[in-house]
Amino acid sequence: MSTPSPELQREMLRQMQTIRRFEERASDDFRAGDIYGVVHSYIGEEAVAVGVCAALERRDQIISTHRGHGHCIAKGADLNRMMAELYGRATGYCKGKGGSMHIADFEIGMLGANGIVAGGIPIVTGAGLAAQLEGEGRVAVAFFGDGASNAGPFHESVNIAAAWKLPMIYVCENNLYAVQTPAAKSLAQPDVASRAAGYGIPGVVVDGNDVLAVHAAATAAVARARAGDGPTILECKTYRWRAHTERPNQPDSRPADEIAAWKQKDPIGRLVAHLQAQQGQLTEDEWQAMDAAILAAIEDSVAFAKASPFPTPESALEDVFAD
Template identity: 50%
Template structure:
């Protein structure tokens, strides 16, 4: 049995991610946003299921597909939207854009446009936490494609050698950009790679919030206890293209629709809590509506906000 407020918080974060990403896709395709953006639609249970186990001062390191992680960790949706618009009121004063949102005050160390760059940043945060004896942990989110980068192996090895409090979370979305993961990955389950670094590894259904939450709870307790790193693989699916505007010539619409129809993480959550009688349909519908309204407010405020002044070109790149 789960606490009702916990369930409402989890659903609120998941539906806010969906509302945010859906609106971002719409306004990007309308030509209102600069740069590139990558959507988290269909993977909401992963980020929220993990982050619901974290403390406010725990760290996460994200990827180029980072909006969901930001919201799951508690980031301000309005500051996020302003950043996408390139406005002064954004998290990085409009200079980072979609792939570099960060909020150190909530432990969000940043999205990252470089595939596989987050592992060692998370490891560094974990090393600092261990040296301070603060009991904080660091989470490194990454995709299946990024698990083939050298930084993954370097970080896992050193984190294990030093017994660092790092939780590695692979969001196995089955597509490394335009490549089916099994054509370029030597193992079916990324979690088995944990054996090579003397750490636990586990794979669960990433589209089942409750499976993610329970697996992440076990992993977080292990890491926080000082035993060293842990590799958690969440089996999910990237519903949208690699980036907004991706023609997706490498897969069929039928494949995508089948996954989304049969295994949508938000619908899975709703089905479970309704069957258990934990939340009502009206309660969740209200949260859906609130999330959409919040995102609409964020768009309105971001659109009206000023761009950074020319004289601030070289400001705010470093933290004092």
């Protein structure tokens, strides 16, 4: 397993903690009524987005899901524009008209979140085809859940990507549930990655709460895609700590002891412990300072959002591409 440099490990820690602090604030502000639409928290799953995106270059492209803030942050999105979008302000990524599930930033290769389960997978497979036709070695990555893996667009996309050897990585975030439905009740086989055999491509299962393991597996899949050898299914076993959405009445029937057990496998705590166990790589003071800087950046993003205007009523008819 390739081990990333201490600098890259600290950067991955910083990104995971940024996602966690962003999500904590987004949940609080949504419950306070300051954020519109809905918020799906990525807390507990941070190692997947960060481990995969750390294996990518800026020019590589990703697509996200309804639970998309983590992917945006890991690909380098601007926190101010993200928070402003959640706050429905004109300075947001979609000028305040999209909200949490529609953040995109083509400049950094983030092709968008998507409120349609499995809806992003064919879109980013098209990006993989474009990358192949351009021939410059870019790769494309689909993030999607265990629930999405049971939808037709997943199978159609993987089939054509395998047949045409597209430079794709299909990253399944298997957090064991689709809303309230346990994966054990909806998947014919426990591992989504085992389906890769049906398409003649590699299927890899990895501990999705171990950012170093995710990064190593993603690095291998990216190398394969860049070399023209085609797609990989990378299944990351993980867990969301919070209910499906942040709505106050959101049901959550998952067993309390199961939630508690997964919190013991905290991806952030694990990397902190790993770095601190190696002399000089992260002192307690450095970790506290890193967290304080992240909290300050989140606070700044909220101040930016609150100081920004709402979109004008007339702007509702701008940026409309069909009527």
